[in-house]
Amino acid sequence: MANNLEMTSISKRFGGIRALSGVTFSARGGEVHALLGENGAGKSTLMRILSGDYQPDEGSVSLDDETLSLTNPRVARDHGIAVIYQEFALCPDLSVAENIFIDDLALGERFINWKNLYARAEELVGTLGLAQLDVRRTVSDLSVAEQQIVEICKALRRSSRVIVFDEPSAVLTERETQKLFQLIGRLKAEGVCVVYISHRLEEVFAICDRATVMKDGRRVATVDVADIDQTRLVEMMVGRDLAHVFPPRDVAIGEPVLEVKSLKLEHLVDNVSFTVRAGEVLGFYGLIGSGRTETMRAIFGADRFADGEIRLKGRAVRNGDPGTGVRNGFGMVPEDRKGQGVLLDLSIGENIMLRRTNDTLRPCGILDRTAEKREIDRLIRSLRIKAPNGDLAVSALSGGNQQKVALAKWLATDLEVLILDEPTRGVDVGAKAEIYEIINQVAGRGLAVIVISSDLPELIGVADRIVVMRSGRITGEVSGEHMREEAVIALAMGVKQ
Numbered sequence: 001m002a003n004n005l006e007m008t009s010i011s012k013r014f015g016g017i018r019a020l021s022g023v024t025f026s027a028r029g030g031e032v033h034a035l036l037g038e039n040g041a042g043k044s045t046l047m048r049i050l051s052g053d054y055q056p057d058e059g060s061v062s063l064d065d066e067t068l069s070l071t072n073p074r075v076a077r078d079h080g081i082a083v084i085y086q087e088f089a090l091c092p093d094l095s096v097a098e099n100i101f102i103d104d105l106a107l108g109e110r111f112i113n114w115k116n117l118y119a120r121a122e123e124l125v126g127t128l129g130l131a132q133l134d135v136r137r138t139v140s141d142l143s144v145a146e147q148q149i150v151e152i153c154k155a156l157r158r159s160s161r162v163i164v165f166d167e168p169s170a171v172l173t174e175r176e177t178q179k180l181f182q183l184i185g186r187l188k189a190e191g192v193c194v195v196y197i198s199h200r201l202e203e204v205f206a207i208c209d210r211a212t213v214m215k216d217g218r219r220v221a222t223v224d225v226a227d228i229d230q231t232r233l234v235e236m237m238v239g240r241d242l243a244h245v246f247p248p249r250d251v252a253i254g255e256p257v258l259e260v261k262s263l264k265l266e267h268l269v270d271n272v273s274f275t276v277r278a279g280e281v282l283g284f285y286g287l288i289g290s291g292r293t294e295t296m297r298a299i300f301g302a303d304r305f306a307d308g309e310i311r312l313k314g315r316a317v318r319n320g321d322p323g324t325g326v327r328n329g330f331g332m333v334p335e336d337r338k339g340q341g342v343l344l345d346l347s348i349g350e351n352i353m354l355r356r357t358n359d360t361l362r363p364c365g366i367l368d369r370t371a372e373k374r375e376i377d378r379l380i381r382s383l384r385i386k387a388p389n390g391d392l393a394v395s396a397l398s399g400g401n402q403q404k405v406a407l408a409k410w411l412a413t414d415l416e417v418l419i420l421d422e423p424t425r426g427v428d429v430g431a432k433a434e435i436y437e438i439i440n441q442v443a444g445r446g447l448a449v450i451v452i453s454s455d456l457p458e459l460i461g462v463a464d465r466i467v468v469m470r471s472g473r474i475t476g477e478v479s480g481e482h483m484r485e486e487a488v489i490a491l492a493m494g495v496k497q
Helices: 043-050 073-078 096-100 102-106 114-127 144-157 174-189 201-207 230-238 292-300 322-327 337-341 348-355 369-382 399-411 429-444 456-462 485-492
Strands: 005-014 017-027 032-036 058-063 066-068 081-084 162-166 193-197 210-215 218-224 256-265 269-277 281-286 307-312 315-317 330-333 417-421 448-452 465-470 473-479
Touching: 005 043, 017 043, 017 058, 017 193, 017 210, 032 043, 032 201, 043 081, 043 162, 043 193, 073 081, 081 144, 096 102, 096 114, 096 144, 114 144, 144 174, 174 193, 174 201, 193 201, 201 230, 210 230, 218 230, 230 429, 256 292, 256 448, 269 292, 269 448, 269 473, 281 292, 281 429, 281 456, 281 485, 292 322, 292 330, 292 417, 292 448, 322 330, 330 399, 337 399, 348 369, 348 399, 369 399, 399 429, 429 448, 429 456, 456 485, 465 485, 473 485
Parallel strands: 017 218, 032 193, 032 210, 081 162, 162 193, 281 448, 281 465, 330 417, 417 448
Antiparallel strands: 005 017, 005 058, 058 066, 210 218, 256 269, 256 307, 307 315, 465 473
């Protein structure tokens, strides 16, 4: 079988909202096909139609010229279509083998040959070159990367002809991502049709053969990845010229705001020293285990450091906890946006005012709701948060707008230092450009801004200088014309130049 997928003239409405308008999408067996677009472009709706979760109002789906009626997910699976979402559909209390063969167990066989079940699971895992994965382990004990492998094994066990990966690397380390790419390469070599959804364009150029771009529920274009560059792809996604994705850095850099001297965390960070000035954006880069996040958490007060000195505008401070850090003028947007950056069940306004309540109290101790609403509305407008008002729950926002709320929470306070850990992870390209502009504006207010990022082009685009860490130590710093990817990577890997 060729495993050629064709989705023709697909349209879908939800009430009065048209989510898809006549979208045609085709992907071939033996290729990795990227599906790209900003949040809300229609990618997820199109794939949910393919998976049988939604039925189209118009259009058809065919596989190797056979028209399919995908009335529910079970029917889609029976036709060899598998979608691996960011949130895995696994039973945490069952073993790896039980999850892989869950369909067989669901049939309610009275006697299960466990020896045979484990042997079949080991054989399947072995075909992926992952014989070290113990199929008897409980899924809840696995890492995220290992759970993803179980999902892939489930798809292979069903002899899937089409496998869709939805943001598969969002929660993986760099090493785990490379292993995933190897698995996808094997699937491609076996003739599987692989659809790859990602906001990380460097991954698209690393493993994809073709790319289809969507915007506002329509297909913009399908292109060969080898024939296009990243800038053009981004322009197609956002529908405007992004020759200047990163705003010009014309902010005047002033006196030192933050000085860190000989910072040490037991077994994690050793003798880290650096300075950030008013109006400056300092980038921090390092591979997994470099200690960059641990350094910033200690500076903010989330973790205690064993030795060293932190000075704010010449005054020694010791942030023993986050509350002290906030009172001293430090703010930090963590990497885990949904777990630590925002409270999803609260409204936009409630999140923004979490750190500001005392400032909106009248002398009598009563909250000044008018002043509070005025500040919330100002920040929603200033940061271009896409919401009708501040009463909307943060859980209803896209990833990019959730990140803006996390930023707004700190911009509503009196800050001296703002630390941003992976500020654009998991957000679409349009929102990234807006966040870069916000970072520039924050620096323009005279704050000292620190940006931690694994995205090197991003750091080079937003930062005035980049400090590089490896194994808990600073290995070097680059600025100006020396801010090149190869120079930063060499420092991160300990390569002498």
